[in-house]
Amino acid sequence: MSYFVTGATGFIGRFLVEELLDHREGEVFVLVREGSLPRMQRMIERWDTDRVVPVVGDLGSDALGVDPEWVAAHVGEVDHFFHLAAIYDMTADDATNEALNVDGTRHAVALAEALGVGCFHQVSSVAAAGEAHGRFDESMFAEGQPLPSPYHRTKYESERIVREEATVTWRVYRPAIVVGDSQTGVMDKIDGPYYFFPLMKLLRDRLPAWLPLVGVDLGDTNVVPVDYVAKAMDHLAHLEGRDGEAFHLVNPEPQPVVDMINMFCAAAGAPTFATPIDRDVTHAGPLGLIPRRLRPLELATSLVKSAPAQAVLAQTLGRVGIPPEVLGHVRFAATFDSRRTEQALAGSGIGVPDLESYARTLWSYWEEHLDTSTARDRGAREALTGKYVVITGASSGIGQVTALKVAQAGGVPVLVARGREKLEATQAAIEDHGGTAYVYPCDLSDLDAIDRLCKDLVTDLPSIDVVVNNAGRSIRRSLKLSQDRFHDFERTMQLNYFGAIRLVMGLLPTMREQRRGHVVNISSIGVQTNPPRFSAYVASKAALDSWSNVVASELVGDGVTFTGIHMPLVRTPMIAPTKLYDKFPTISPAQAADLVVKAIVDRPHEINTLLGNAGAVAHTVAPKTAFRVLNMAYHVFPDSAAARGSDAQAGGRESEQIMLAKVFKGVHW
Incomplete structure (x- = not known):
């Protein structure tokens, strides 16, 4: 037939x-x-x-x-x-x-x-x-x-x-x-x-x-x-x-x-x-x-x-x-x-x-693939046309959508993540729309692999204009359940902090020589609000924030600048295992990618949410009250089944959980 x-x-x-x-x-x-x-x-x-x-x-x-x-x-x-x-x-x-x-x-x-x-x-x-x-x-x-x-x-x-x-x-x-x-x-x-x-x-x-x-x-x-x-x-x-x-x-x-x-x-x-x-x-x-x-x-x-x-x-x-x-x-x-x-x-x-x-x-597919608002943004096109943008974690979520939007505006995404197949699928999507992208598979928890990546990037590309540190690992587990899991802290720091700064340090000589370069770090609203159960994750992001704040003063004279985005909760594969989040208000990967594009175009020192700023102020002016509120949330939200090593979901206070999630929209609980 x-x-x-x-x-x-x-x-x-x-x-x-x-x-x-x-x-x-x-x-x-x-x-x-x-x-x-x-x-x-x-x-x-x-x-x-x-x-x-x-x-x-x-x-x-x-x-x-x-x-x-x-x-x-x-x-x-x-x-x-x-x-x-x-x-x-x-x-x-x-x-x-x-x-x-x-x-x-x-x-x-x-x-x-x-x-x-x-x-x-x-x-x-x-x-x-x-x-x-x-x-x-x-x-x-x-x-x-x-x-x-x-x-x-x-x-x-x-x-x-x-x-x-x-x-x-x-x-x-x-x-x-x-x-x-x-x-x-x-x-x-x-x-x-x-x-x-x-x-x-x-x-x-x-x-x-x-x-x-x-x-x-x-x-x-x-x-x-x-x-x-x-x-x-x-x-x-x-x-x-x-x-x-x-x-x-x-x-x-x-x-x-x-x-x-x-x-x-x-x-x-x-x-x-x-x-x-x-x-x-x-x-x-x-x-x-x-x-x-x-x-x-x-x-x-x-x-x-x-x-x-x-x-x-x-x-x-x-x-x-x-x-x-x-x-x-x-x-x-x-x-x-x-x-x-x-x-x-x-x-x-x-x-x-x-x-x-x-x-x-x-809606998600349209927002990520068919929304052409970035291509119509004159400022984005002026800032990105012909620029080489290294994006880690580019195989899915925020990194993937950022790559699509960068390509829309005439930039050249350089896609970095562990899996070649997914990166090549993103590259094909960009090329189908007339753009250009490059694929560099790399395990960003392996410091030697990062060194090889940096060598390849500076050899292959005519310039390194922007680095987006997006790849990350999140762990939601209370300290009580972490006593025998110190490796959680080591793994999180290895990728979120050491991997990120190793990449930047490997590319800095080229950016200094160019007299231009911009680094965008995807941090977390948790650094400002300090939610319970995220000690490993928040600490790793806080370390990256602090490192960037210090070296920014050393590099500003060389034309290299930094933006930290204290990102609220995003609906990505990273949060999918926590089923609790299915009913929480989140922003989409496309909304998060819009913030990344804004960071590349406007180059502010930080991009924050109102709630994140309010959390930072609360911890400064009324720390005891802030910790009491967070302790209340700690008891309202259970540890996940994965964190407890069981199949059942503890809790039963869903209405309280959803109420808190809506009041503190975007915070990782």
Whole structure:
């Protein structure tokens, strides 16, 4: 069995190819433009397969521009032809939609017919339903529905071509709004709800999360993750006896737009919206007798689509990345019946996960990989363009996201950590976006290995401009349970203190010779607040702080400066073993990376939080009171199961723990 896939380098196409490789046998022919061959080759290398075979062609050419000799050689060999290449963009103009969605589908059908394929699989969209109102099931197509935009019209027209013009058997798939992978968050473009993420980030950074905001009922939407779409397509394509059918790849339960927005706001740590006037009010009693076209939501939607409103929106919300064309289509007028698809998927284990279960995953991936605010920051670009930034602990968490942001701003991240594989994955992500990064695996608890690293860095790189000491080890264990574990203190000092200063000392001669250099030390809010159970960790960070403060005065005349960031609790793999933290307020790795970029650009002596400063002041002016408060927290929070060497979690005072965690937000308890 063999396959032909168009749009394999695209988002859904890439996931579908992976499904075929994982669950099916035979070759997978993928249509690729000649200019995209290097990208496809990189993807094939990552898939580690010889089953994917690029076929050069173009969506805009007859029969997709595939060499007639290749077609003649493969007639009758392709069992399934998946056509995914199209434009999925509400902001694209009519000509682009027509060329890619309509003409491209006609060319794909022609190639499929020339190859004599077993079945043609058209990836359409629920947009083919246009603005049909009410229930729209999988047997419905030409219902006289309004098609309000080029995108809606060409999705409808491309599906019509398959239904009415194709001479080969076919199946149609209509996904709803497709978002990132529900397990990893992976996404490669800004679309659908992602347009609103920059505004949510702005609200998070400017307003406290507890502040209630007033919203309006914007109707219902429908969101599905790409992994569900790819798995469902693979399964449905191989069922017997389903030719000539359409399948709705949608959430069976429509999601209110405001609920969806609130899930992402909660994931971001932004305020959420309440809707005091919703459809329960506007559709009830005498208001329910008002004709649909005259109801507030319909009137508001019509107003948003008007030319004057679009012009105003372009100069307001458009400035924060929300295209005005999108605002007129934030809701679906139709409710998509997917009972046929659910029946066909029954027993497969394939279903739509609840958005709330993966909203944070989607947000985190966007914040770490798709948020381009650093690239748009003039100061960051001026400070980082062409600069070599050595980042330790760059394989995950703060270090990895810092590397991505440095590359965004034109810098060259030099990635240092123990594991080569993860570093190379980060390097590949940077290079895929046109950046440059270098990989230097090193065990930073081995001082001799650090010496070799320093020698390699000064030999290989034209300059050493910034060093970010991010790699670290945290140990949460009370002194009572540390009596026989002195090695905990030794290991923590070895990495957090000795490893960090050995690296800086090894690179200092080069920075002095350059007459410039900056060192960013990722310290901890614990140095200011002294939380119980962190004696080993806080002591190591305090030692690094003190060393940097002393040598800063010696090196300032040489152009070498230091910034210490007293970082609050960050949601990273380092804190994952402490399950207690799952319910605590934390900042994200991307927020922490923003602080690192600020440290590189502005070069302050310290970056602190208000709570950290308050803790430092409290220990100075009222030390006895501060220690009593900390002792109370010591008794409220238990030692972890790992620290006690047991599987059970002691405690049972969760409400008190969460209250203290919220009051002292960011402190490591």
